[in-house]
Amino acid sequence: MKHQRILFAFxxxxxxxxxxxxxxxxxxxxxxxxxxxxxxIVQEVANMWTAQSGTPVTxxxxxWGDAYAQSLAAVAAGSGADIIIGGMSWGISLxxxxxxxxxxxxxxxxxxxVAEQSNPGFYNAILTTDGKxxxxxxxxxxxxxxxxxxxxxxxxxxxxxxxxxxAAASEAGLAGGWSWGNTSWLGFQGVLKQAGGDWYTADCSAxxxxxxxxxxxxxxxxxxxxxxxxxxxxxxxxxxxxxGTVDYVFSGEWEATGINAAHPELEGQWxxxxxxxxxxxxxxxxxxxxxxxxxxxxxxxxxxxxxxxxLSTTEAQQALVDLSLANANSIHVPPQTANYELIxxxxxxxxxxxxxxxxxxxxxxxxxxxxxxxxIDLILQSVLFEGMDFEDALxxxxxxxxxxxxxxxx
Amino acid sequence: xxxxxxxxxxxQQRSPTQKSNQLNLLTRIWRARISYLMLxxxxxxxxxxxxxxxxxxxxxxxxxxxxxxxxxxxxxxxQNYANLLSLEVxxxxxxxxxxxxxxxxxxxxxxxxxxxVAAWEAAEGRTCVLAFTRPRDVLTxxxxxxxxxxxxxxxxxxGAQDTRFWTSIINTFTFVLWTVIGKIILGLIIALILRxxxxxNYVLRMIFFLPSVTASIAITVVWxxxxxGQPYGLINYLLLQGGQITEPISFxxxxxxxxxxxxxxxxxxxxxxxMILFLAGxxxxxxxxxxxxxxxxxxxxxxxxxxxxxxLRPTTLYILITSIIGGFQVFEAVYILFASSEGMGGVxxxxxxxxxYLYDSGFRxxxxxxASAIAxxxxxxxxxxxxxxxxxxxxxxxx
Numbered sequence: 001m002k003h004q005r006i007l008f009a010f011x012x013x014x015x016x017x018x019x020x021x022x023x024x025x026x027x028x029x030x031x032x033x034x035x036x037x038x039x040x041i042v043q044e045v046a047n048m049w050t051a052q053s054g055t056p057v058t059x060x061x062x063x064w065g066d067a068y069a070q071s072l073a074a075v076a077a078g079s080g081a082d083i084i085i086g087g088m089s090w091g092i093s094l095x096x097x098x099x100x101x102x103x104x105x106x107x108x109x110x111x112x113x114v115a116e117q118s119n120p121g122f123y124n125a126i127l128t129t130d131g132k133x134x135x136x137x138x139x140x141x142x143x144x145x146x147x148x149x150x151x152x153x154x155x156x157x158x159x160x161x162x163x164x165x166x167a168a169a170s171e172a173g174l175a176g177g178w179s180w181g182n183t184s185w186l187g188f189q190g191v192l193k194q195a196g197g198d199w200y201t202a203d204c205s206a207x208x209x210x211x212x213x214x215x216x217x218x219x220x221x222x223x224x225x226x227x228x229x230x231x232x233x234x235x236x237x238x239x240x241x242x243x244g245t246v247d248y249v250f251s252g253e254w255e256a257t258g259i260n261a262a263h264p265e266l267e268g269q270w271x272x273x274x275x276x277x278x279x280x281x282x283x284x285x286x287x288x289x290x291x292x293x294x295x296x297x298x299x300x301x302x303x304x305x306x307x308x309x310x311l312s313t314t315e316a317q318q319a320l321v322d323l324s325l326a327n328a329n330s331i332h333v334p335p336q337t338a339n340y341e342l343i344x345x346x347x348x349x350x351x352x353x354x355x356x357x358x359x360x361x362x363x364x365x366x367x368x369x370x371x372x373x374x375x376i377d378l379i380l381q382s383v384l385f386e387g388m389d390f391e392d393a394l395x396x397x398x399x400x401x402x403x404x405x406x407x408x409x410x
Numbered sequence: 411x412x413x414x415x416x417x418x419x420x421x422q423q424r425s426p427t428q429k430s431n432q433l434n435l436l437t438r439i440w441r442a443r444i445s446y447l448m449l450x451x452x453x454x455x456x457x458x459x460x461x462x463x464x465x466x467x468x469x470x471x472x473x474x475x476x477x478x479x480x481x482x483x484x485x486x487x488x489q490n491y492a493n494l495l496s497l498e499v500x501x502x503x504x505x506x507x508x509x510x511x512x513x514x515x516x517x518x519x520x521x522x523x524x525x526x527v528a529a530w531e532a533a534e535g536r537t538c539v540l541a542f543t544r545p546r547d548v549l550t551x552x553x554x555x556x557x558x559x560x561x562x563x564x565x566x567x568x569g570a571q572d573t574r575f576w577t578s579i580i581n582t583f584t585f586v587l588w589t590v591i592g593k594i595i596l597g598l599i600i601a602l603i604l605r606x607x608x609x610x611n612y613v614l615r616m617i618f619f620l621p622s623v624t625a626s627i628a629i630t631v632v633w634x635x636x637x638x639g640q641p642y643g644l645i646n647y648l649l650l651q652g653g654q655i656t657e658p659i660s661f662x663x664x665x666x667x668x669x670x671x672x673x674x675x676x677x678x679x680x681x682x683x684x685m686i687l688f689l690a691g692x693x694x695x696x697x698x699x700x701x702x703x704x705x706x707x708x709x710x711x712x713x714x715x716x717x718x719x720x721x722l723r724p725t726t727l728y729i730l731i732t733s734i735i736g737g738f739q740v741f742e743a744v745y746i747l748f749a750s751s752e753g754m755g756g757v758x759x760x761x762x763x764x765x766x767y768l769y770d771s772g773f774r775x776x777x778x779x780x781a782s783a784i785a786x787x788x789x790x791x792x793x794x795x796x797x798x799x800x801x802x803x804x805x806x807x808x809x
Contacts, residue, residue: 068773069773072477072776076477093776097476097776183663183757231639231640231660231663232639232660232663232664232757233638233639233640233660233662233663235640236640239640239642240640243640243641243642245640245641370775371775374574374754374770375554375574378574378758378759381757381758382758383519385664385665385757385758386758387518387519388519389516389519389520389521390519391521392544395544395546396544396546399546403552
């Protein structure tokens with residue numbers, strides 16, 4: 001496969017020539033997955049580290065659509081940035097391919113501290129099943145419930161706090177919907193965990209979806225669409241609340257700062273809360289976000305790790321929170337539990353986020369999950385749109401997940 | 411006897427004419443060196459960016475290859491192709507209650523024995539159907555159920571190792587069939603309507619041609635807004651205002667609408683280009699033929715059938731082949747409209763075509779060998795269809 005590597009490297013060099021400026025000696029280069037505004041914010045915070053360390057940093061924005069492919073190409077060619085700030089699952093996938101520096105051995109003390117301070121849901125999602133760490137958390141994203149306060153007041157109801165409350169809201173004629181993760185595993189995962197179930201056993205040795213909790217989750221998830229009128233399509237939060245097509249929507253925390261900007265007439269008419277709890281008492285939501293990792297070819301591993309540790313400090317996180325709000329009207333959610341108090345966007349948003357983040361889970365880190373989730377989506381959609389038998393669906397999911405473990409497990 | 415002592419066979423002996431021909435060839439190349447040199451700016455990128463990657467792709471398709479960990483690439487021979495193309499048919503046995511031995515029925519989302527069916531049907535007002543063994547239980551390990559069908563009273567399951575690939579193939583053929591027919595027929599009709607030279611026709615031609623020169627991404631985003639499944643989606647809004655519907659239709663999340671939407675978008679975007687080609691073809695038909703036919707008493711339909719259609723055959727064949735190739739390569743529309751957290755091909759993969767599936771395999775899961783195998787299967791399909799088109803076109807070339 002030598003020829004393929006040469007070809008890949010050749011194509012990469014052409015690509016990199018267009019995207020990367022020449023790296024100065026000792027400079028740390030960061031690829032930030034997102035837009036130019038986000039990269040400029042990270043650059044400004046990184047400059048604070050440069051002032052302390054004397055090491056220059058260049059932060060370049062890479063679009064979400066290109067970042068993972070560009071990272072792979074960089075690893076194949078052994079040339080590119082030192083650090084990638086990108087999707088939470090990329091650390092494990094790039095790391096397992098040999099593209100990222102494993103951090104827990106050379107920086108055992110620091111990584112132990114990161115583990116202790118980080119949101120457990122996020123940290124578990126970036127930890128491999130054999131305990132390797134390729135990523136340090138950068139920020140968090142999670143799901144919240146946005147609701148029209150006037151609608152619920154008029155119906156004499158509180159915002160839904162349990163599955164039963166959703167049934168009551170539906171009976172009162174209040175409409176709900178998903179804006180992120182509907183008809184897919186991403187939305188179902190929260191429901192599954194609210195029921196007390198999970199995709200796999202704790203040690204990832206087998207699928208655990210065909211449980212009573214899994215059945216309860218699937219029944220409730222289907223009821224959302226069939227009985228409680230959730231639309232199959234994603235509902236834009238601000239537009240949906242403004243148009244009155246929905247009274248409550250499940251979506252990401254990034255919506256919080258956009259609602260009033262898009263529809264000033266909604267100011268004071270909406271609020272935000274954690275997701276409703278299931279029979280287990282859990283109100284679990286999907287958690288995502290970005291992590292930071294060092295490419296295995298980097299010549300500046302120690303400096304890069306030092307920069308990542310700086311970006312994890314309260315000082316840097318405070319700057320990221322402030323600059324994100326001021327420059328991009330967006331909420332930066334710090335990944336350290338102690339830093340939740342820094343969250344901007346208002347007291348209600350901070351309170352809802354802090355509560356939700358205490359019960360949130362990322363995508364499974366079990367082997368084969370990434371390859372199986374498209375089939376899980378198809379099974380969920382067969383249940384919702386083709387009337388598939390619940391028990392057959394759970395048996396199918398179990399087979400798919402177990403096949404993934406068998407094929408991709410060590 | 412040494413190698414040197416072998417006599418030279420007659421075939422190895424070069425005749426003076428052959429030597430002269432070879433000399434002539436070299437001389438010809440040397441004399442045309444400027445021409446070849448001027449070809450280089452095209453030839454070099456063509457070889458580097460087309461031919462070599464093609465050869466590499468063919469080679470990669472024989473490996474389990476992730477692009478990054480290339481040292482771990484494993485030669486798997488034709489396994490990628492086998493995984494993609496393998497199908498099997500198995501009979502689905504009826505399902506019986508394990509304790510009572512009663513025949514089981516599927517009632518809504520529950521299975522129940524025959525003795526409970528009548529009560530359920532009376533309570534629910536719905537009908538139960540016979541229940542069968544779960545397809546995965548009868549299929550060979552590694553196969554999943556793709557389709558179930560009944561034949562002569564027996565239920566069968568068609569299993570595939572990669573059901574998503576077969577779904578993408580069927581979707582692609584459906585897309586190609588309808589878009590090619592639509593674009594050719596509508597393109598020809600519009601060309602016939604606008605064939606006369608007039609200012610109004612020039613303006614209308616330009617309007618019809620505009621989608622062909624507009625960025626396909628922008629067009630798809632606009633169509634996405636038109637088909638939004640909310641009351642404020644333009645088509646839903648008009649239907650609601652007109653009273654045709656009472657609830658908005660979830661166009662983009664309804665498997666029955668996915669393919670029609672893709673076809674409508676492709677036809678709308680493609681008829682203008684075909685119209686221009688047909689107009690050029692129509693203008694090449696000598697008007698004397700129509701005049702002679704009219705003198706002989708041929709009506710407009712007869713003229714169209716006997717003169718226009720046959721003499722447009724080269725144009726039609728060109729449009730047919732390019733439309734088929736373009737149809738099989740559809741990507742942007744599917745990706746922009748349907749690729750999201752709900753998957754690459756929309757709900758139930760109803761919009762998944764081959765190229766987006768190739769992209770998903772290659773650039774989400776980084777199964778580069780597998781994705782390359784998909785690309786070569788796609789190439790083979792297009793190649794065979796193009797050959798058939800050319801052969802059929804030539805066989806009917808009586809004019």
